[in-house]
Amino acid sequence: MHKLTNKLKGNKLAQIILLVLYVLVTSLSLYLAQASVTAFLLMLFSLLILYYTELPDRLKWVIAGVVLIGVIPFVSSTGPGYQSYMEVATVVGIYVAMALGLNIVVGLAGLLDLGFVAFFAIGAYTYGIFATGQAANFMPFGNFPLSGESFWIFILIGCFVAALFGVLLGIPVLRVKGDYLAIVTLGFGEIIRIVFNNLDKPVNITNGAMGLASVKPPEIFGYQFVYPNQFYFIVLGILLFVILAVRRFEYSKIGRSWKAVRENEIAAQSMGIHLVRTKLLAFAIGASFSGMMGVVFAAKQTFVDPTSFTLLESITILVMVILGGMGSVPGVILGAAVITILNLQVLTEVTNYLNQLSLDGVISFPEALAPAKMQRFIFGAILIIFAIYRPQGLIPAKNPVFDEESLKEGSKKHRKEQITVEPDKGFQA
Amino acid sequence: MLAEILQSLPQVLIDGIALGAIYAVIALGYTMVYGILELINFAHGEIFMTGAFIGVAMLILMTGMGWLAAMPAVLALILVLVITSILTGFMGVGIERMAYRPLRNSPKLITLISAIGVSFLLQDLVRFITEYKRGNYILTGPSMFNEQFAIKFSSISSSFSDAFFKTSTLILIISVVIMMVALDFFVNKTKWGMAMRAVAQDRETASLMSINVNKVISLTFFIGSALGGATGVLFAVQYGTIDPYIGFILGLKAFTAAVLGGIGNIRGAMAGGIMLGLLEMFAAANLQLLTGGFFGAEYKDVFAFAILIIVLIFKPEGLFGKAVTEKV
Known part of the structure; x- marks a missing residue:
């Protein structure tokens, strides 16, 4: 071998x-x-x-x-099985984008955010409210629901609104550091969920626990997106954008300052990195990916309600990042895919299989142990095991390695150019 | 409006103190561990929840065997409290040994993630044991100490209405006071308490003074978890119904209480807990009235988290804590 x-x-x-x-x-x-x-x-x-x-x-x-x-x-x-496969693939895409967003906040900037699903909820509600008759309750003008063609603009709007909330959360939270931050973001996630759950009075904005039903499907030139195989391509498009953006960010000046802040805040600050701006950017960019996918989620499910945005979801996304490897883009993609497929396919399949066995009388299998209900157990175990034995995750993050010799040559060349350039300037002067 | 608030005030005070007492004891567990390890022990809320389940399971078992009828109810409760607190105490020590000690020198983020993992693991463990045994994970304990008393506040002044409380509330408050006094004595007056304070102040120097740091940390976890577990039993007796997910939000609020009182400060955690309980009950009773029907009682959790965020922003060292500057 x-x-x-x-x-x-x-x-x-x-x-x-x-x-x-x-x-x-x-x-x-x-x-x-x-x-x-x-x-x-x-x-x-x-x-x-x-x-x-x-x-x-x-x-x-x-x-x-x-x-x-x-x-x-x-x-x-x-x-x-076509639609169900495409459904799985679409959901994987949605979670990959969210996990990549959280990866910026947790993996690159080192800010543990336990309420990340709040931004997803904000994106979903942004589209959900305006693409159903709900907005007519509080908007003085306009004709609601908006047509499905507005979906494409709402991807951007969802992105901006989520980023805005990311900044709004970030501003007070920045004075808090380390583990306090985890608690505050956790509280923020719960606050958003409770608010969405109760914002049906005095003005009915979110329709409370009933949720928003029959959200308009996306539409372009009269072509409607209804089935998972159509959403698959939308998600793929957004995902491509997200992956490219993350890769560009990671090796840019911002990306490097995120890593510096993660390693040591005080040292980073003394190197001239603007702490507030750097952290706010991490929050905003991470949140914006989530917001975009929230819009897609609302359109795909055609139904939005607060139960989709619980703490368990936030932890699920965190598990994806930890499992794949904090700060590593391919790792996080792998982690998100593994966890989503585990959730949607493997656990339900195994449960069905075991139920079938116990129906046939081969084994007696208690309902309480059904793997589909054991998500918390499995996620908890993954978190502990990876924290203790493999904190760098399945595919550890790689830093680009530079060859010292070639760098020196490069800088020599650069210097020569400068030297040759300088006399020119002198002549002109 | 003021008259209505005054009317309900006595009842709010009693309910608030009962809830606050629970927050206070759980906050102690958070604050002790944070004081020594600088770690938010996310699993503490789950230890409280496990304590509640162990206690109810024992009470149900004792009812089934007829012991509960045979001995005085108070004796039975004390027995259950002691056994539960020993069990949860060892559980806390075990968690520290398995999930936190190997990570003592890793970055804080990793330890925190491990703590969240423990918390989720425990929730599901309790869920499936209960569901396996009883077919349903929501558990209702045997009803004990249900006698109602009324305090005639209306005889003091007609602007108050009468307040009602159960015997269990009284038992809860008395037990919590005993626990707090005992802990305060232990930490401030005994040799082990001194060792704990020393480790909290400076772990390395303490170890040079021939203090067994690992033992002290284990002891801290034992005491914190034992108190948490015992409070779980009291919670179950007071409120009746429990489910495996009560620990998380309650733990979060208890942590808020610990932060409110200044984290690492034991007396501060007690005061913070009572304060948060009172504020929350007051909010639940009067929020609708105060905001003209805009916010209802369902926002009381939002209110608690908002307090947390405000305290962390404006006074991160808490009401009774000392500000610490970070050393490079």
Whole structure:
């Protein structure tokens, strides 16, 4: 086995062939055995394999795009499980974007936010209120519900509103540090949920615990988005934007100051980093991703109510970040995918299987132990185990390594250029 | 409006003190652990909840075997309190040993995450044991100490109405006072208490003074968790129905109380707890009246968190704490 991996290492052609073979086999099995969840999961697994190949980055992106846009929707489209697969894939996309948002706050800036789902709720309610008749209760002008075409603008509005709330939360919280911050954000998350739950009087804004029903589906040029396979592409588009944004941020000046603040606030401040601005940016950007996905969530579910935004959700997103690796983009994507699929598919499938067994009388299986109810247990165990044994997560964050020699040469070249430039200036003067 | 507030004031005071007493004891657990380890022990609320479940389970068991009828109810309660507090005390020590000690030198964030993990794990553990045994995770204890008393405030002045309380409220308040006095004595007057204060002040120097730091930390967890568990039993007797998720929000509010009183300060936590209980009950009774029907009683949790946020912003050292500057 070791020999085999050694041989594969460095041999790009073999890696490509293996990858293509893997994709072909899994897509064929999914195509033939439509009802098999395993085939679908193995299919998604190909993206992880792709990550570990040694191909150039650009080629990896292209292959990932082909698999996500072409292969997965196509091979699963023929069978009865199509919509449920696409549903899973869409939800995975939504959680990946949120986890990437939380990753900026927790992983890069080191600010533990336990009320992150609040921003998701804000995004969802922003669209939910205006895309149902609800807004007519308090808006003096306008014709509600807005048409489905406004969805595209609302993605941006949701993003801004969530970012605004991120800043609003951030301003008071910045004076608080470390573990107090965790408690305050936790309180903030609960406050938002309670407020949404009770804001049906004196003016009915959120319709309280009843929730907002029949939210308008998105629409463009008369084409309506109703089914999960259509939302899949919207989510994919937003996700692409989010991933690109996160990667750009991570290695930019802001990203580096986030990391500096995470490592040591006082040292970072003495290096001239503006603490307030840096932290507020982390909150705002993290929240904005969540807000965008909140809008998509509201449109996809066509129903918004406060029970979707409990503390358990916030902790679920935190588990995704911790499991994948704080600060590591590929890790967080993997963590979000694993946890979502565990939640939606694996736990329910195992529960059904066990129930079937106990119906057949093979084993007696108590209802209380149903894995679908054990989320808290599983998440708690993951948090403890990863905190103690692998705090860096499944795919640890990597810092770019610079070759000292080439840097020196670079700077020499740079200096030479400067030297050559300087006399010019002198002449002109 | 003022007349109406005055009318309900005696009842608000009694309910507030009962609730505040519970917050105060749980806040002690938070504040002691924070004072020594600088860690928010998220699992403390769950220890309280587990204590409530152990206590109710024992009471139900004793009723089933006929013991409860055979011995005086107070004796039974004391027995249950003692056993529960020993069990939860050891649970606290175990949690520290398994989930916090290996992380003592890691970044704070990691320890906090481990604490959240413990909290979730315990919630589900209690949930499935209860559901497995009883088919439902919401548990109602045997009714004890239900006699109602009335204090005739109306005879003092006609602007007050009478306040009612149950025997269990009285028992709750008396037990909490005993616990607090005992703890205050222990921390301030005994050798072990001195060791605890020394470790809280400076762990390394304390260890140079031949104090066994690990033992002191274990002891702190034991005492805090034992008090929390005992309060859980009292809570279950006072309010009747319990479920595995009561610990989290209650713990959060108790933490608010600890912050209010100045974290790390034991007497401050007691005062903060009583204060928060009174404020919350007052808000629940009068918020609707005060805001002209804009906010109802369902905002009382928001009110508690708002207090937390305001205190943290304007006086992070709490009402009775000392401000600490961070050393580089």
